[in-house]
Amino acid sequence: MVNPINDWLTAKSDFPSWSTDLAEQTLLRHYHNPFLPERVLQNLVILQQLFGHISLPMQEWLSRKSGVHIADLRALISFYLFLEEAKPCRYHLRFADNIIEQHAGVNELIEQVKEKLCGCDCKIETTSCIGLSDHPVSLLVNGFPVTRLTADNVNDFCQLIRRGAPLQDWPRSWFAVNNLIRHKGPLTAYPYQAGQGIAQAKSLSREQIIDLIGDAGLRGMGGAGFPTAFKWHWCEQQNEPIKYIACNADEGEPGTFKDRYYLSQQTDQMIEGMIIAALAVGAVRGFIYLRGEYLYLYQPIEKGLQRWREQGYLNADFDIELHLGAGAYICGEESAMIESLAGKRGIPTPKPPFPGEKGLFDKPTVVNNVETFVAATYILQQGSKAFKSVGTEKSPGSRLHSVSGDCQQPGLYELPQGTPVRELLALCDAKDTLCVQAGGPSGALYLPHQFDTPLDFENPGRGGSVMVFNRSRSLMDITRNFIQFFRHESCGFCTPCRAGTVAMCNLLERYEHQPTLKEQNKSDMIELAQLMQQTSHCGLGKTAGLPILNFLNLVEHHE
Amino acid sequence: MFQLDGNPIAFSKGDSILQAAHKAGYYIPHLCFHPDFKAHGSCRLCVVDVKGKTVSACTQPAEDKLEVYSDTAELRQSRLRLIQLLFAEGNHYCPSCEVSGNCQLQALAYDLGMTHYHYDPFSPLRQQDGSHSQLFIDQDRCIQCDLCGRASQEQDLKSVYLLAGRGQDTHLAFRSHNGQLGSTNASMDDRAAHICPVGCILPKAGNYPDIAGERLYDKIPIHTQGNHRRDEGGQDEP
Amino acid sequence: MNHSVPARKVRVATCSLAGCFGCHMSFLDMDEAIVPLIETIEFDRSPLTDIKTVSQCDIGLVEGGLCNEENREVLHQFRQHCTYLVAVGACAINGGVPAMRNHFSLQECLEESYLNGIGVVDAQIPSDPELPALLPKVTPLQTEVKIDFFLPGCPPPAAAFLELIQAVLENREPQLNYTIRRFD
Missing domain, CATH: 3.40.30.10 (Glutaredoxin)
Structure with missing residues (x-):
């Protein structure tokens, strides 16, 4: 992490031919000790970006250098979509x-x-x-x-x-990526003073910091809505000298782009939030897991980290490392992300144990979403009262919504928790709306008669995205797209998700094309969705059948 | 002590529900679990109801006074559908399979009352591997349980087998330079060569040793005699 | 076996699609049990009767999966005419051995059989319009129509056929006990 400016990060269409010197120099410029086994995934990501692919000689070289078996490298390449063995095109x-x-x-x-x-x-x-x-x-x-x-x-x-x-x-x-906020709110428009939240945190005990976060009622903005203070408290309580903070910047839920804003426009608030969390739980190292699709944000974030290093906030006691994902939605699931951070395939691990007890490298780890850290900084700077002055009792504060689809003003809207769907639709100027998908494919489908539903943690669809569909859209197309997404993104670990997502796509196709077997296919789909919900290993499989239930529900509603 | 379908089960600290039930002689259906190795939690056949939630018994820690339900109509139906998914996603040609009658997947399917796949067969294209002098790999039958991987790593200390790929493309891979089993140090004497619950890892010689009717699961269902292989002597489970 | 003689005989149709007639052989393999059965059932379309078209039946026993257009047509006729449609044997239930061709494209299969195969003389892919068109994949019956009962096995044991007919006579679901629920 010496030089934030890295060759491999520049956009190019001419890839240099394989050179061990170039590879080694690049990796050494990136890490003091690049060949630790847990770094292989990052090394593969860098080699991919630098040389446009990961050829057999590259695999052999990296395997020799890192001591990781070449078969394990191939296992990684076959798991992550953005890693490729084939010779690159221009x-x-x-x-x-x-x-x-x-x-x-x-x-x-x-x-x-x-x-x-x-x-x-x-x-x-x-x-x-x-x-x-x-x-x-x-x-x-x-x-x-x-x-x-x-x-x-x-x-x-x-x-x-x-x-x-x-x-x-x-x-x-x-x-050009436009990060204009169409509706500002507390988190995106307060007089932020870099470092002030840390100063405040340092004047408090660990317990007091966590109490402050708890008093604000901050809940996980990734979508789960788990009380942040509880996570921090649990990790703090662990009797372990080594603890980690991990920032989940792998927003992969289709239609979600709120973290893109924070990562590019409020990087400092996110970093400060991580440092505050580290103070609160006693962590020694932090990680940002940036999705591979946000490669272009790597450099700005790394520069941001460098600023905090230069000012001494990041130092030998606590530093933050930036990791890149490589095209795997499942790595947004916290235990899969932890596996990926450790250089493995992103397969969710059984819970318990939870990350707060046994996370990255088996150490207690706090995993929070980008926006959660931004909000933590806000709470330390502006106080818990200011935070909960908006929102609802159970879902205090405000949040950023990614709005896309059939509306005149797609983009980013910061709104108090509990804002009804209808109000958001008016703000973004949506007309003739058929339905709204909140929280992405794994979230909830809202129909016009449900548009008074508040968008908050008490209602499904909490991931911070709203996709708007007007009456010209086909629900069948929407549903098919959603379940094909899950089929594509299943990690393949457990039976109900690995096979269930494929079976679901087959069933929907049958439903569409076999009018005589409609009822049977329908009940099979409902049963399969429930089976996946009941028996899947992780959240992806548990929610992968929801679009089907939503769809059939709506079809019935229309009939 | 916890309750399994009303039966008191004693457990030691660190036991999973399935481990404790297994030691106490109670059968909870499973495929990827083996008492000698770390739990995996992937097949989901061992799902049980605990505190209103469905969890895999092989990864859920046993707790005092827990009420665990396994033999319910709803869970039996879920397990039936799960095993049907396993059959549908692979290429399982039981009539010609070397391990038919001795296969845990098939035996559990019999036991769960399966008569058909229910889901349309996926007919996947999977790579076979006949490169080893004594072992053959038929990935058509693989259920991605990683028992071979765990046995190879934990007992043989060889780490020959691993899972690679993602989603529907998840497959068994081998730790050799060219990716073939024949180039690893896998041996017939490995525990991993004798752990596969289906017919994916097979000896090249000496197959079809038993006539139909005298095979492991021909007469006695798996819930009575447990998950084991004919070459293990059937001593590892009740 | 204690058969109650119904007022009317149970009418049974059978056919073999992409199968080998092994299931039919197994059906006939019930030895003396077939004697009382004659009292209770009669055959409609079946290779046993040589009746070519199916009419209204109580039970349709279909062996084999679907590999060509004719198979589909016959299956739909059976579905239309049979109260209970039964998928008989591994091929009907999951495609079985013929489904092993699903690992190749249809064109590859035809070329291997008729152009490049060993000992092929006057190599050409048959294209007589009388021949039913092959389907791209061999599929089980349930992909096409609703199936009421499944008799697994390759072939299903004779006892499984007996139980099925007995169940229909008694107006109940067939119960295949452990020893006759076989996949091989």
Whole structure:
């Protein structure tokens, strides 16, 4: 972590040929001790970005250097979507194909691009959500986001590739990500003073810090809504000299992009929140797990960390390391994230033990979402009263919502907890709304007669995203997209999720195409959704059947 | 002491519900659990109801005064569907399989009353491996239970087997440079070569030793004689 | 076996789709038990009767999975005409041995059989319009129609057939006990 400016992070379309010197220099510039076994996943991510793929000689070299068996490296490569053995093309296009992008016409654009780029040195694929649903159609080109591709500019886009323009020379406008907040609130618009929250925390005992967070009623903003103070308290109580703080910046729930805002605009509040948490529980090291889709935010965050290092807030007693994911939604699940941080495949581990007791490297670990740390900083700076002055009794405070889909003003809205769906729809200027999906595919579907439902932790769909669908949309398309997403993202560990997500896709197809067996297929789908909910190993499998239940519910409602 | 379907079960500290039940001679259906190795929790056949929640008995710690329900109509139905999913997602050709009659997956399916897959077969394309001189790998039958991986790591101290891939592509892999079993130091004498609950890891010679009717599970159901293999002598479970 | 003679004989149709007729052989393998059965059942379309089209029946026993368009047509006819449709044997239930071709594309299978296979003379892929078109994948019956009962096994033991017919006579669900619930 010496030099925050890293070659491997620059956008490029010409990949250097394999060189052990270049690889070693790059890794050494990144870490003092790059070849610890737990670093192999990060090393693979860096090699992938640097050389465009991970060839057999690279695997052999890394295996020799790290002592990790080459078969384990291959196991990692076969798990993480963004790691590839095949020789790279000059341009690797990964179109986001979540339902918002589909409604914005991604399929048609892909067809056009395929036709126009026939014979070019490029690879065209799809991936789940890349956190840019407010900028559709969006895609990653060699890892970097291109936004707002439309029928009007697709020609220009293809021209760049046809003439082989080096990616670093493309006009910046192609990569423009707009983080404008359409409705500000306490978290996004208070007079933040860097370090003041830490000073406040240092004047308090550990217990007092946790009490303050508890008094504010802060709950996990990732979507689970678990009381933050309880997590911190539990970790604090563990009689262990080594504890960790982990920041979950792997927002992968399709339609969610609120953390993108914090990671790029309020990095300091997030880092300060992590330092406060470290003070509260006595942690010695922190980790930020940044999703691979947010590669372009790596450098700004690393620079942010560097600032805090220069000011002495991050030091030998507590420093923060930035990790990159590599295209696996499941790594947003905290135990899978912990596995991934330790350099393994992102398979959720059984609970108990919970991370607060036995987390990263078997040490007590606090895992919180980006926004939770931002809110913790707010609470330390502005006080718990200020935080809970808005929101509801059980869900105090406010939160940022990612709004996308059929509305005039998609984007970011900070609203008090408990704001009814209807109010948000009015703010974003949504018309003729058929339904709203809150909290992504694993969240909840709200119909017009439910639009008075408050968006808070007491109601389902708590992940901070709202996808709006108008009456021209087909519920079948939405549902199919959601369950295909889960099939694609299942880690494959447990039977009900690994096989159930596939069986569910098959059943929905049957439901669609076999009118004579509709009733049977319907009851099979309901039963399977319940089975997955009941018996799955982790939250992904437990919620993967929800879109089907929502769908059938709505179909009945309409009939 | 905790209660399993009303029966008192004693346990030692650190026991899972399934371990304790197993020691006490009570059968909870399972496939990926083996008393000699660390729990995995992947097959989910051992799901039980505890405090209003369904959990895997092999990973859930036993606690004093816990009321655990295993033999309920609802759980039997869930287990039936789970085992049907396992059959549907692989390529299980029982009529020609070397371990038919001695297979734990098949035996548990019999015991759960399975007559058909219920779900459409996925017919996956899976890579086979015949590179080893004495062992054959038929991934069509693999249920991703990682028992071979655990046996190889914990007992053989070889770490030959591992799971790779993701989702539906999860598959058994082998720790060798070229990824083939034949290039590992796997041996017929390994515990891992004799742990597979299905017919994925097979000896190349000496298959079909028993005639139909005289195989392990032909007459006695798995809930009576437990999960074991014919080459283990059947002593590891009640 | 104590058969109560029904007012009307139970009408049974049978057929073999992508199967080997082994299940039919097993059905006939019930030895002397077949004698009282003659009192209670009669056959409609079946290879045993040589009746070519199925009419209204109580039980339809279908062996084999679906590998071509004719299989689908026959299956739908059976579904239309049979009160209880029974998937008989491994192939009907999960595709069985014929489904092993699902690991290859249909074109690969045809080329291997008719163009590149050992000893092929005058190599050509049959294309007579009389031949039913092959389906891209071999699938079990339940992918196409509702199945009421399943008799697993390769083949199901004769006792399983007896139990099925007995159950229908007694208007109850068939109970395949442990020893006759076989997958092989």
